[in-house]
Amino acid sequence: MNIKRTTLKDIANVLSISTAAVSKALNDDTRISVKTKKAVKQVAKELNYQPNHLASALRKGKSNLVGVILPRTNSSFFSSVVENMEEVLNKAGYNIIITQSNESFEKECKNIDTLLYTQVDGIIASMANETVDLSYYEKIKSNGIPLILFDRGENDLNVDYVGINDYDSSHMIIEHLVAKGCKRIAHIGGYRRTRIFNNRIRGYIDAIKKHDLPHDDELLIESSLTLEDGRRQMKKLLALKNRPDAVYVASDYAALGALQILNERGIKVPEEIKLVGFGNEPFTSLVTPSITSVSQHSEQIGRLAAETFLGYVEKDVVVQSLNKIILDSELIVRSSSN
Amino acid sequence: MNIKRTTLKDIANVLSISTAAVSKALNDDTRISVKTKKAVKQVAKELNYQPNHLASALRKGKSNLVGVILPRTNSSFFSSVVENMEEVLNKAGYNIIITQSNESFEKECKNIDTLLYTQVDGIIASMANETVDLSYYEKIKSNGIPLILFDRGENDLNVDYVGINDYDSSHMIIEHLVAKGCKRIAHIGGYRRTRIFNNRIRGYIDAIKKHDLPHDDELLIESSLTLEDGRRQMKKLLALKNRPDAVYVASDYAALGALQILNERGIKVPEEIKLVGFGNEPFTSLVTPSITSVSQHSEQIGRLAAETFLGYVEKDVVVQSLNKIILDSELIVRSSSN
DNA sequence: TACTTTTGGTTAATCGATTAAACAAATATA
DNA sequence: TATATTTGTTTAATCGATTAACCAAAAGTA
Numbered sequence: 001m002n003i004k005r006t007t008l009k010d011i012a013n014v015l016s017i018s019t020a021a022v023s024k025a026l027n028d029d030t031r032i033s034v035k036t037k038k039a040v041k042q043v044a045k046e047l048n049y050q051p052n053h054l055a056s057a058l059r060k061g062k063s064n065l066v067g068v069i070l071p072r073t074n075s076s077f078f079s080s081v082v083e084n085m086e087e088v089l090n091k092a093g094y095n096i097i098i099t100q101s102n103e104s105f106e107k108e109c110k111n112i113d114t115l116l117y118t119q120v121d122g123i124i125a126s127m128a129n130e131t132v133d134l135s136y137y138e139k140i141k142s143n144g145i146p147l148i149l150f151d152r153g154e155n156d157l158n159v160d161y162v163g164i165n166d167y168d169s170s171h172m173i174i175e176h177l178v179a180k181g182c183k184r185i186a187h188i189g190g191y192r193r194t195r196i197f198n199n200r201i202r203g204y205i206d207a208i209k210k211h212d213l214p215h216d217d218e219l220l221i222e223s224s225l226t227l228e229d230g231r232r233q234m235k236k237l238l239a240l241k242n243r244p245d246a247v248y249v250a251s252d253y254a255a256l257g258a259l260q261i262l263n264e265r266g267i268k269v270p271e272e273i274k275l276v277g278f279g280n281e282p283f284t285s286l287v288t289p290s291i292t293s294v295s296q297h298s299e300q301i302g303r304l305a306a307e308t309f310l311g312y313v314e315k316d317v318v319v320q321s322l323n324k325i326i327l328d329s330e331l332i333v334r335s336s337s338n
Numbered sequence: 339m340n341i342k343r344t345t346l347k348d349i350a351n352v353l354s355i356s357t358a359a360v361s362k363a364l365n366d367d368t369r370i371s372v373k374t375k376k377a378v379k380q381v382a383k384e385l386n387y388q389p390n391h392l393a394s395a396l397r398k399g400k401s402n403l404v405g406v407i408l409p410r411t412n413s414s415f416f417s418s419v420v421e422n423m424e425e426v427l428n429k430a431g432y433n434i435i436i437t438q439s440n441e442s443f444e445k446e447c448k449n450i451d452t453l454l455y456t457q458v459d460g461i462i463a464s465m466a467n468e469t470v471d472l473s474y475y476e477k478i479k480s481n482g483i484p485l486i487l488f489d490r491g492e493n494d495l496n497v498d499y500v501g502i503n504d505y506d507s508s509h510m511i512i513e514h515l516v517a518k519g520c521k522r523i524a525h526i527g528g529y530r531r532t533r534i535f536n537n538r539i540r541g542y543i544d545a546i547k548k549h550d551l552p553h554d555d556e557l558l559i560e561s562s563l564t565l566e567d568g569r570r571q572m573k574k575l576l577a578l579k580n581r582p583d584a585v586y587v588a589s590d591y592a593a594l595g596a597l598q599i600l601n602e603r604g605i606k607v608p609e610e611i612k613l614v615g616f617g618n619e620p621f622t623s624l625v626t627p628s629i630t631s632v633s634q635h636s637e638q639i640g641r642l643a644a645e646t647f648l649g650y651v652e653k654d655v656v657v658q659s660l661n662k663i664i665l666d667s668e669l670i671v672r673s674s675s676n
Numbered sequence: 677t678a679c680t681t682t683t684g685g686t687t688a689a690t691c692g693a694t695t696a697a698a699c700a701a702a703t704a705t706a
Numbered sequence: 707t708a709t710a711t712t713t714g715t716t717t718a719a720t721c722g723a724t725t726a727a728c729c730a731a732a733a734g735t736a
Contacts, residue, residue: 005481007722018686023723033684048479053455054401055722058392058691065456073436074417079410083440095452098411098436102421114433117391118403143343143388227624256624263626283621286565286594288601345692356716393692396721583701650724681734685725694720704711 005045007043010168014043016045026051057219059121066309067096067115069108069125071152076250076282077298078126081150084302085124087187092310094121105130108113112136116143129194129224146312150305151296153197160323162305166196169329170203170248173276173294177246178211180338186219186244188233188254196223200250200278219244223254230257238265245273246337252284257289258335263288274337297327344385354380364389367403371462395457404647405453406436407446407463409490414620415636416464419488422640429650432459433528443468450474460647465490467532484650488643489634491533498661500643502634504534507667508541511614511632516549516670517582518676520612524557526571526592535563538588538616545580557582561592568595577602583611584675589617590622593629597674612675627673635665 009021015022017036025032025040043049056196057063066089070078086096097120101108108128113124122145125137129152140147140293141159153161156161170187177185187204190197208215218240223229230249234257237244249255255277262269269275277284277293304325311323328337346357346364353360355374357528363370363378381387395401404427408416424434436458439446446466453461460483463475467490469507478485479497491499508525515523525542528535539558558576561567568587574593575582587593593615600607607613607627616633622629642663649661 005722008724009722018689019723020725021685023725024685027724031684036684048480050721052458054392054396055691056724058390058396058693059722059724061691063392064414072417073411073420074414076412077387079438082411083438088439090448095456096437099434100417100421100424110428116388118433118502119390119392122509142386260624283624286621287624288626332614341694346694347692357693358695358717359715361692362715369714371702374714389694394694395719396723397694398694399721677736679736681732683732684730686729689726690724695707696717696719698717699715700713701715702711702713704707704709706707706709 003234004043005052006049007052008049010047011040011043011049014038014047015039028252054252063119063121064092065118065120065122066096066306067111067118067120067125068096069111069115069123070098070100071103071126071128073098073100075279077151077279077296080298081126081302081305083113084299085306086302088303088306088310094310101127101128103130105133108138112140112275116140120145121313122146122148124148124150124305125271126150129191132193135323137212148305148308150301152194158322160308160325162301162308162325162327163196164301164327164329166199166329167203167206169278169294169331170200171207172329172331173248174207174211176206176292177248177274177276177337178213178334179236180274182246182271184214184219185248186221187245187259188221188223188225188230188247190225190250191222197250204248216242218270224280225249225254225285227253227260229293230254231261232257234261238267243273246275247273248276250278252279252281252291252293255293256283256287259289260290270335276337280290280332284332285334291336292334293332295330295332297329300327343390344382344387345390348385349378349387352385353377354631377444401457401459401549402432403456403458404432404434404644405449405456405458405461405463406434407449407453408436408438409441409464409466411436411438413617415489415617415634418636419464419643422637423644424640426641426644426648428570432453437468441466441468443471447474447503450478454478458483459651460484460486462486462488462643462647464488467529470531470620484647486646488639489534495653496660498531500646500663500665501534501638502639502665502667504537504613504667505541505544507616507632507669508538509545510667510669511586512542512549514544514630514671515586515612515614515675518584518608518612520584522552522557522580522582523584523586524559524575526559526561526563526568526575526585528563528588528591528595529560535588542586554580558672561588563587563589563592565591565595565598568592569599571596572596572599576605584613586614587609588616590617590619590629590631593631594621594625597627597629608673608675614675618670622670623672630672630675633668633670635667638665 008022010018012022022040025037099111101111105128123140148160150162190200192198221233223233249258277291280293280295284293308323346360351358362377363375363613425557437449439449445465461478486498488500527539530536559571587596615629618631618633621632
């Protein structure tokens with residue numbers, strides 16, 4: 001095939017005017033007469049003119065593309081965040097490029113390179129669990145384009161962030177379990193070095209103390225939060241002399257693993273042990289019993305991250321100011337704790 | 339910020355040579371001396387040079403970007419397809435841009451426009467359920483870039499396709515159920531106008547006939563295949579005077595809905611009714627009882643779609659030849675039918 | 677009438693990288 | 707020694723759209 005696209009020049013030739021006039025006509029420049037504009041648009045349509053984005057982006061120094069980095073796409077949370085982000089950005093004339101890191105630091109670095117290479121106007125990212133070294137994110141900042149983090153942020157990096165209040169979410173969960181009569185609550189948490197998981201752990205500890213409940217070390221477990229590890233850690237908890245009567249798991253996937261173990265051993269949920277997850281993944285309402293979980297307002301997070309980005313590009317001067325938006329989460333109570 | 343990036347010119351100035359020499363040195367042109375190459379690469383590193391992709395893409399008429407259109411990203415099937423596609427394409431120097439149609443025809447058209455506008459070198463897509471009008475896909479073809487469809491293809495459109503053999507998959511399922519002693523097998527299928535679902539229906543009918551089993555109209559139901567509709571259609575089947583002893587559902591989501599109804603009504607699965615889904619979504623192994631399903635070899639589909647694309651760009655002449663790759667699927671037997 | 681403004685364009689430079697063509701210097705060949 | 711070839715680089719054009727600067731013609735103003 002190798003069909004050559006119609007360019008401004010082609011339109012200009014047909015009408016015997018300059019390409020500059022054509023360009024201005026298509027962009028509704030005031031200095032072009034209505035008559036010319038009509039003629040140009042007519043010919044453009046006839047020739048099926050598609051502007052060459054590369055050329056205009058190069059000239060304008062602006063690609064109207066926003067890069068998005070996700071730990072993974074097959075999560076309803078991330079999927080929903082992106083959907084809402086896209087809606088806001090599309091309206092403002094931006095398109096998005098999605099890349100996934102698969103929770104790998106190496107992949108994440110590659111993604112950043114790809115996006116910078118594609119000359120995106122900004123990057124909105126949620127960091128991989130693995131990521132500790134922040135030099136690659138510094139690279140974005142030194143490139144002079146806005147960087148907005150969501151969900152998995154990093155305080156040391158001086159950039160904008162949109163997420164939920166993890167500390168308060170833990171409190172909310174503990175309040176709920178205490179109200180249901182639980183006296184011995186365990187927590188299967190994420191890695192402490194990840195800020196959001198650390199905050200959930202802190203919230204758990206403080207809430208437990210507040211209610212004068214036992215906060216034995218054996219009740220607080222650090223986990224990779226995969227389904228497999230959820231199974232493993234639940235087994236550990238069941239092996240304790242003094243079993244917990246409730247388990248708060250910092251991820252729905254690990255919570256599901258825990259539930260499988262409880263089901264397999266014939267331990268009744270919620271009668272014997274109550275269970276709470278985190279993330280409100282769709283399957284939490286599908287399994288038996290359905291799992292109580294925390295909704296993170298993915299729609300708002302996506303929307304706000306996009307709007308934060310737009311806040312920068314609409315100003316000429318990009319002064320990256322710390323813009324932390326912390327939303328309240330919502331507890332969705334289901335059978336596993338009710 | 340608005341930091342201006344280093345360009346070829348900056349490097350050229352430092353070394354007092356031409357930008358052409360710099361460009362060639364960085365691209366390892368044989369006509370540049372080893373000494374110069376070393377010096378150029380050294381300076382490039384020092385100045386943290388990042389090539390401007392827009393400029394080179396414009397000049398070369400090639401963006402090294404491949405557009406991907408997915409009905410949705412939060413499905414493990416699509417997620418896995420993309421992951422494998424990306425691996426193959428990255429190795430060949432291509433990067434991908436993911437867009438999601440959310441099963442909406444309108445959104446799909448917008449996605450196509452976005453991708454063409456971004457000057458991708460090719461498009462790999464799986465069509466939205468809604469899509470009937472193919473003119474937008476014709477637009478891609480008339481743009482002269484390769485188009486490869488996967489999973490949800492369309493025979494009328496003369497393009498390459500990678501997918502599984504849906505007709506045979508139905509046969510495989512029926513054979514399995516017959517072997518388990520089922521005598522009255524129902525099918526909750528998708529919309530007949532979608533090719534893959536139509537093939538599954540044809541396979542079901544032919545396999546049923548082959549075994550001289552009853553193929554009453556009431557046993558074959560057309561569905562949107564959402565979880566909700568799965569529940570609805572299962573209720574219908576249970577209301578029949580002559581209930582089926584097995585149900586083959588063309589999607590895991592709808593199969594899960596069906597399972598919920600069966601569980602709610604205390605009907606034992608697989609003892610009273612056996613159940614088979616389609617797609618091998620992760621939750622099929624997580625629910626109780628786990629659901630027998632069909633694996634679609636997402637890894638291979640992704641890889642092959644990518645390779646098909648590469649097959650075009652490596653040749654100079656792009657002759658879009660019909661290149662249909664049909665893979666065998668695999669039945670994953672779990673508790674719901676065992 | 678003479679000068680200023682407005683209208684509706686045109687010309688030419690530009691974005692940054694690539695590349696065909698040209699060319700000077702070094703080396704090889706007759 | 708004279709000519710041909712190779713080596714290493716420069717010059718200049720190019721991709722397509724945008725835009726600053728310029729300009730001619732028409733219209734307005736004193």
